[in-house]
Amino acid sequence: PSIGLHPRDQQKLIVTLKKLRDLGNSVIVVEHDAQTMRSADQIIDVGPGAGKFGGRIIFQGTPKEILKADTLTGEYLSGRKIVEVKPQPVKVKSIQKYLIVNGAKEHNLKNIDVKIPLGKFVCITGVSGSGKSSLMNDILAKALLRKFYHAKELPGDHKAITGIEHLNKVVLVDQSPIGRTPRSNPCTYTGAFAYIRDLFTKTKEAKIRGYGPGRFSFNVKGGRCEACEGQGMKKIEMYFLPDIYVECQECKGKRFNKETLAVEYKGKNIADILEMTVEESAEFFKNIPGIADKLKTLSLVGLGYIHLGQSAISLSGGEAQRVKLATELARKATGKSLYILDEPTTGLHFEDIKRLVQVLRGLVEKGNTTLVIEHQIDLIACSDWVIDLGPEGGDAGGEIVAEGTPKEIAKNRKSYTGQHLKEFFSHRTF
8 A cells, every 4th residue: 555655645544544443444454664564563474585485474473573573574674684785986986967857847847957967876756746757757758768769659848858968778667567468478578588499499309300499489380389379378358357367278388289398408398497486597597698697687686486487467566677677687788778767666575675776776887877766765765866856746746845865855854755764864874
């Protein structure tokens, strides 16, 4: 329930949940927000890891009791662990360049001029409805996508955007699925599967049989199971209900026919490879740079537990976003890219947020700019620059309340984000 809520609004939600409880109801919440966890009567912590490394109850008790518990949640809530990723010192000081949005008037924005420092990790903050999405998504993202990729969507109302010449690419890293069918998966999305297919074509058995890379693809006829067309599952249309997928009875979810599965590399067929976790496959392919590099970035963003061939439709929004980030990390750095992310911490635990910050920092250290709409105080505190909109939502918002480093924002009494940053820093020594 904390998705899209500023810490100030989250407090109002907690009051509402407590009122529901006091009326005699039971309230069960799946949540990562520290305020909400501290306000609960009981916490059930599931883990210890994710995917096949999780699935067990590792703690159950009160918020006070979890502070002493030896779990990741307990360690972060007690402050024994913190989301802190310090930036690398800049060796050469150059003149600060800016991307400037002039006269932003879309929706509730009050004809504001916004300066975004380039080569930095920048957060756009503010209470719900303060104009963050209008500025970043409706104006800036649409204008840049139109400029670089000739997108058809018209940007929101503004006078001009200057400083675009300092960029050569814009990347929108959202939480939309990486594909809409079971054939899409992390292995195909990152490009690792092309290398794996080439490996299989070079095996002795494949050469004897005359198999090319297409034989090991589930997107073309030849090597795939034709009963499910390489999806490993069949879609059943439910008309008035969402479609459901069931395992293909012909290939038992393996996606390929028997002849293709007869070809093995190091004792594993193509279906076995797709069934491996990212962590297992990174070890398996460690001596093959083209594959190892792509798998390494997936592990780096905290996705070591997912299966290489895991269907895109089974990935959460946060997982899909991190697959996209990993793909970007694996590409050669141009140093002039702008990465735009809208609330990337949605659905992420503190440990995952720490990994996310490391990835965003990594992009910035290559000379890129990361621009993030965010409410999560831990992430905001790790940024280089904050642009705080508000002061309220709707008609009472749309203005720049404060801009500066997180520490400078924390000193601004007019900023709700600043108030929460001040409280955050008071419990922490940097």
